[in-house]
Structure formats: structure tokens, C-alpha cells
Amino acid sequence: MGYVRFLLSIAAVSVFSACAGPNRLGSNNLGAGIDPNSASTVASHTVPGSMMSKSTPLATARTVAKITSVFPAEKLIALTFDDGPRPYVLFGSKTVHRGPGLADILDQNGVKATFFVVGWRLTPKTWGEPKHEEDIGVSCLDAAEQLIRRGHELEDHTYSHLELRSAEKKNGEQWVMHDVDRGAQAIKAVTGMQPRYVRPPDWILTDDARRDLQKQGYRVLTISSENPMPLRDVNSLDYLCAGKAVGCPKPSLPDAVLQQVEQREKKGTYTHILAFHELSTTAAIMPRLITELKARGYRFVTLTEYMKLVEPKPGEMLKQHAAVTRPIQVATLTQ
Numbered sequence: 001m002g003y004v005r006f007l008l009s010i011a012a013v014s015v016f017s018a019c020a021g022p023n024r025l026g027s028n029n030l031g032a033g034i035d036p037n038s039a040s041t042v043a044s045h046t047v048p049g050s051m052m053s054k055s056t057p058l059a060t061a062r063t064v065a066k067i068t069s070v071f072p073a074e075k076l077i078a079l080t081f082d083d084g085p086r087p088y089v090l091f092g093s094k095t096v097h098r099g100p101g102l103a104d105i106l107d108q109n110g111v112k113a114t115f116f117v118v119g120w121r122l123t124p125k126t127w128g129e130p131k132h133e134e135d136i137g138v139s140c141l142d143a144a145e146q147l148i149r150r151g152h153e154l155e156d157h158t159y160s161h162l163e164l165r166s167a168e169k170k171n172g173e174q175w176v177m178h179d180v181d182r183g184a185q186a187i188k189a190v191t192g193m194q195p196r197y198v199r200p201p202d203w204i205l206t207d208d209a210r211r212d213l214q215k216q217g218y219r220v221l222t223i224s225s226e227n228p229m230p231l232r233d234v235n236s237l238d239y240l241c242a243g244k245a246v247g248c249p250k251p252s253l254p255d256a257v258l259q260q261v262e263q264r265e266k267k268g269t270y271t272h273i274l275a276f277h278e279l280s281t282t283a284a285i286m287p288r289l290i291t292e293l294k295a296r297g298y299r300f301v302t303l304t305e306y307m308k309l310v311e312p313k314p315g316e317m318l319k320q321h322a323a324v325t326r327p328i329q330v331a332t333l334t335q
């Protein structure tokens with residue numbers, strides 16, 4: 001008996017999601033140690049993408065031997081990096097922190113990213129913290145200008161990089177508002193544009209300050225499960241892999257990030273804001289991570305593009321991912 005090969009077409013369904021459920025972490029929780037499984041958004045649909053899910057009716061009806069071609073829903077990654085600009089990370093170093101530059105890695109892979117920069121760095125002649133960082137002869141300001149020229153986006157990680165809840169306790173909410181604004185002004189001086197997104201250091205911010213920043217037009221990034229999963233940062237935990245690397249996720253940082261992505265996919269989320277830091281150890285894993293995510297059908301976009309595609313417009317439901325109406329062609333083998 002020979003093999004009979006034929007193609008079947010199925011149409012994947014549009015997928016929309018409900019917002020967050022009862023499993024709340026609260027808006028002020030730290031990112032470290034967050035279990036991405038704690039999110040309560042429930043998915044209830046066919047999984048599009050490069051692999052068939054076990055629950056796909058077609059897969060249970062026949063032996064799927066090989067997927068010849070798929071037309072996945074739009075799967076998006078907004079790659080973000082905090083704490084820079086750090087010239088020695090962006091452009092590489094031949095001495096202390098040997099390795100290729102993050103900006104070159106992104107260019108080589110055709111990826112545009114979003115950098116949550118610290119305002120104090122964007123002052124003339126500053127190249128970083130002399131104690132921990134390496135002077136490669138490029139100032140942070142020059143580095144920021146380079147990022148813009150290469151098509152990346154700069155957003156606000158405050159001016160001081162102080163933990164804002166403690167700072168508010170000490171100095172009052174106005175101080176916090178001013179620190180965010182001062183960071184925004186420093187960015188605007190480089191880009192000519194007012195940044196729209198703020199990621200507070202360690203995601204820590206009081207509810208009052210969050211509300212007031214939002215009133216002023218800022219969008220505050222969060223890991224709180226009170227927000228729908230696509231609008232919630234994925235904490236890569238990459239800072240645990242720097243220095244002595246105590247607590248670096250196992251078996252490796254890229255594997256752990258891919259696992260988080262897979263766990264979100266199981267809940268029906270195919271759009272992810274990945275939160276990293278400007279660290280040499282993080283730059284080193286990017287080629288593999290980007291390659292793997294592209295192989296899984298992901299497209300890389302800046303945060304502004306991401307929000308345009310994912311964030312609901314007034315009167316709309318949240319788009320878990322774009323509607324899929326195109327067929328998925330699957331080659332099957334039967335005996």
C-alpha cells in the first residue's frame with residue numbers, strides 16, 4: 001500500500017480574549033519571581049501558528065506527517081531593554097565586556113527594539129557609571145542618537161532610576177511626577193518627540209502616582225495580572241544572569257524566555273512585550289532568541305507599533321492577535 005498524500009485546508013478562527021480574572025498580584029509587585037502561570041486569562045480557541053495543537057480537530061482525525069505551509073495569525077514581539085544607554089553593551093567591547101554590540105545584533109537581524117533609557121545618562125559627556133561600566137569612547141548621548149538613527153525607539157525609565165514607591169514616601173508624589181517628566185524631557189531633547197511609555201524601575205509605583213501619570217498622558221508599563229496578558233510585560237529575569245549569575249533561569253536564559261512565551265501561547269496570547277536590560281550577557285543571547293522566535297512565526301516591532309496593533313481602540317475588544325481568516329494548509333499521510 002502506498003502513501004496517499006493530500007492537502008487539506010482549514011480556516012483558523014479569530015481569537016479574542018477576556019480581560020484579567022481574579023488572580024491578582026496587585027500593581028505594586030516586583031517582577032522577580034513572578035510566575036507567568038499565575039495569570040488567569042483563559043483562552044478557548046484553536047491555536048494558530050507553526051505547530052498544530054493536540055486539540056486541533058484535524059490532528060486528532062488524521063496523522064499529521066508534515067506541515068507544508070501555514071499562515072499564522074500575526075504573532076508579535078516588542079523587544080525592550082531597560083537601564084541604558086550603555087555604549088559598551090550597544091556597540092560591544094574588545095576588553096572588559098568582550099562581545100558584539102547589541103545594536104549591531106539587532107541590525108543584523110533586522111529587528112527594531114524599544115529602549116527604556118535613564119534620563120541622567122542623557123547629559124553631555126556621560127558614558128555610564130565609572131564604578132561598574134566601561135568607557136569605550138562613546139557617550140550615552142551619542143549612543144542614544146545612534147539608536148534613533150538605526151530606527152529604534154526611546155522611552156522613559158525615569159531620570160533618577162530610583163525606586164519610585166520609596167522615593168514617593170520620602171519626597172512626595174510631586175517628586176515622582178517630576179522625575180518621570182525630567183526623564184521624558186531628556187529623551188525629547190534627543191529625539192524631538194515626547195515619549196509616551198514609562199516603565200518604573202522594578203515596575204514599582206503607587207496606584208496614585210500611576211493614575212496621575214496616566215492622567216498626564218503617559219502609558220505605564222506593568223507586570224500586574226490586573227491587566228490583560230498581551231499588555232503585561234514578560235519579565236525575562238535577565239538581570240539574574242549578569243555578574244555572578246546567581247539565580248539565572250535554567251536551563252538557560254533564552255530557553256526560560258521561550259518557555260514563558262509558550263506558557264502565554266497556551267493561554268491564547270501570541271503577542272508579547274519582552275522586558276530585558278542593556279547587559280552584555282543579555283546581548284549575547286539575542287541572536288539565538290531572535291532566531292528561535294522568528295522560526296516560531298513572530299514579527300518584531302517597536303512598542304508604539306505593538307500598541308497600535310494590540311491595544312483596543314475605544315469600543316473594541318482586546319486583540320489577542322489579529323483575526324485569522326486565511327487557510328492553513330496541512331499535508332497529511334494516510335495508509
Ligand SMILES: [Zn+2]
Pocket residue numbers: 082083157161201202
Ligand atoms: Zn531599571
